[in-house]
Amino acid sequence: MKRLAILTSGGDCSGMNATIRAATRTAIANNVEMIGYRKGFAGLLKNDFIALDTRSVSGTLQRGGTFLQSARSAEFRSEEGRQKALANLLAEKVDGLIVIGGDGSLNGALALERLGFPVIGIPASIDNDIPYTDMALGVDTALNNIIYAVDCIKDTANSHDRAFIVEVMGRNSGYLASIAAIATGAEFAIVPEVILDLDDMCNRLHRRYDEGRTNALIILAEGAGHAQELAERLKNSVGFETRVTVLGHYQRGGAPTVYDRLLGSRFGRKAVELLLCGTKGVMVGMSASNLTTTLLEMVSTGGQKKVNDELLRMADILGI
Ligand code: F6P
Numbered sequence: 001m002k003r004l005a006i007l008t009s010g011g012d013c014s015g016m017n018a019t020i021r022a023a024t025r026t027a028i029a030n031n032v033e034m035i036g037y038r039k040g041f042a043g044l045l046k047n048d049f050i051a052l053d054t055r056s057v058s059g060t061l062q063r064g065g066t067f068l069q070s071a072r073s074a075e076f077r078s079e080e081g082r083q084k085a086l087a088n089l090l091a092e093k094v095d096g097l098i099v100i101g102g103d104g105s106l107n108g109a110l111a112l113e114r115l116g117f118p119v120i121g122i123p124a125s126i127d128n129d130i131p132y133t134d135m136a137l138g139v140d141t142a143l144n145n146i147i148y149a150v151d152c153i154k155d156t157a158n159s160h161d162r163a164f165i166v167e168v169m170g171r172n173s174g175y176l177a178s179i180a181a182i183a184t185g186a187e188f189a190i191v192p193e194v195i196l197d198l199d200d201m202c203n204r205l206h207r208r209y210d211e212g213r214t215n216a217l218i219i220l221a222e223g224a225g226h227a228q229e230l231a232e233r234l235k236n237s238v239g240f241e242t243r244v245t246v247l248g249h250y251q252r253g254g255a256p257t258v259y260d261r262l263l264g265s266r267f268g269r270k271a272v273e274l275l276l277c278g279t280k281g282v283m284v285g286m287s288a289s290n291l292t293t294t295l296l297e298m299v300s301t302g303g304q305k306k307v308n309d310e311l312l313r314m315a316d317i318l319g320i
Contacts, residue, residue, distance in 0.1 A: 001095040001276055003033040005049065008066040009040030009073075009105035013126050013138025016066040017099055018264025019212075021057035026272040028054055035094070036068045036188040040101070041076035041108055043068075044085045045173075047092070063142070064253040070101070076108055086115050092181055096275035098268075100124045100137070106283060110296040118280035120271040121296055126252055129173040131302030133285030137267065140259035142169070142251045143179055149247055150184040150217065157215035163205060163240035165218045167227035168202035169251050176251075176305050177221035181315040187216045190230075192223035193307055202237045204320075210238025214239055224269035266291060 004027050008016045020036060027034040034052040037043040050056070050068075060067050075081040089097060089112075096118040099109035102125035116226040123130040126142035146168055157164045166186075170176040174191020181189035187208065190196050205216050216238070227244040234242050249302050256264065263286065270284045270291050280292040 001032055003035070003092070003094050004096045004098065004272065004275060005035045005037060005089065005092075005094045006052070006068070006098040006100070007037040007040050007044060008068050008070045008124070009099060009101035009108060010070060011125065011252065012065045012070045013124050013143035013252055014064040014254060015137035015260030016065050016070075016100055016124055016265035017060040018256060018261045018270035019065070019122055019124075019137065020068060021060050022265040022268030023098055023272050024052040024057045025054060026269045029275055030272070032252060032272070032276070033267045035092070039069045039071040040073060040105070041085060042071040042073040044088060045073065045075055045081060047088050047122070062255050072104070082111050082115060086112060086117055089117060092299040096120070096270045096280065097169070098122060098275070102127070102136075103130055105131070106296060107300050110281075110300050113281040113296055118275060119296070120274050120280065121283035121299065122271055123283060123285060126176065127170050128175040129171065129304045130299065131305045132283065132299055134287055135259060135263060137264055138252065139175075140257045140263075141254060142176060143183070144253045144257050145254055146176060146180045146247060147183050149245070149250065150180060150186070150219070153245055154184065154215065154217060157217060160188045161214055161240060163216040163218065163234070163238060163242045164226045164243065165220055165230055165234075165244050167220045167222055167244070167246040169247070170221045170223055172223040172304060173307060174221040174224065174312070177219045177224070178307055178311050178315045180310070181219040182218065182318060184219070184314075185318070186219045189312070189318045189319070190218060190220045190224045191307065191312065192221055194312060197222065198233065201235065205234070205238035205240065210306070251296055
């Protein structure tokens with residue numbers, strides 16, 4: 001292989017730059033050229049790319065987001081779009097492509113693989129819902145962002161005898177909400193995986209208020225409902241005054257944590273090494289701290305990764 005390409009697709013997250021940097025430097029160390037398509041598959045369709053070298057990835061490791069930028073491309077979902085992407089790769093004499101992104105992007109990677117082009121996928125989504133990897137890029141940074149914000153909110157909750165509902169991201173997954181609840185000592189984690197018993201929650205909150213506790217904290221996963229609607233339902237029935245904070249896109253950005261810098265570096269290096277050894281059509285993952293490879297076919301049919309039941313039980317028990 002003489003020339004590889006890399007792109008970031010779907011929602012951005014911290015750690016993507018670390019991956020691009022590691023992949024680029026590993027390629028260069030092996031005398032292989034690297035190019036980066038801008039704005040994901042959309043850039044691939046427009047043949048919009050930049051040459052990457054040691055200098056161009058310098059200073060990116062500590063930056064959130066993705067300096068190659070990211071996008072969701074409707075055109076790439078069509079058969080014609082995919083054929084065009086393949087033609088562009090072949091015309092530029094690219095020998096292998098690394099796709100960094102969430103489930104939709106990994107499905108896109110699989111589509112190119114099915115057309116016979118060598119592709120490696122790298123899981124990146126703060127939702128941590130991609131199967132066959134313990135962690136995806138960006139999860140750890142997002143959790144640290146959430147925890148910082150919730151600790152700040154807790155100070156205000158304590159100072160005013162208030163209950164706070166903090167809505168966190170995660171699409172259909174309660175992973176961020178349940179881990180954040182454990183790590184902030186929240187009273188409740190409301191997640192899409194568990195049906196909420198609203199009466200029980202109200203009773204427990206009221207008991208807490210009657211005991212003279214100064215605050216209550218509820219972490220709500222966006223996939224389990226809207227914070228403002230929940231606040232309306234709690235109004236007048238829990239004792240505490242209730243306030244809402246929706247953390248939104250604040251969660252996804254910021255300097256990557258050590259964990260995400262290391263994970264991105266390991267994923268990026270491994271992806272290039274796999275391509276250079278002739279491996280293709282797999283996603284690099286992590287299991288018990290070791291790097292793994294799983295066929296993109298399996299990732300695509302693996303469904304959304306489930307939140308560990310034990311963690312959900314733990315969030316419930318420790319919140320009492
Ligand atoms: O998949 C990552 C994620 O941040 C989800 O948690 C969230 O629901 C979604 O992306 C938001 O997407 P967008 O940035 O397109 O609004």
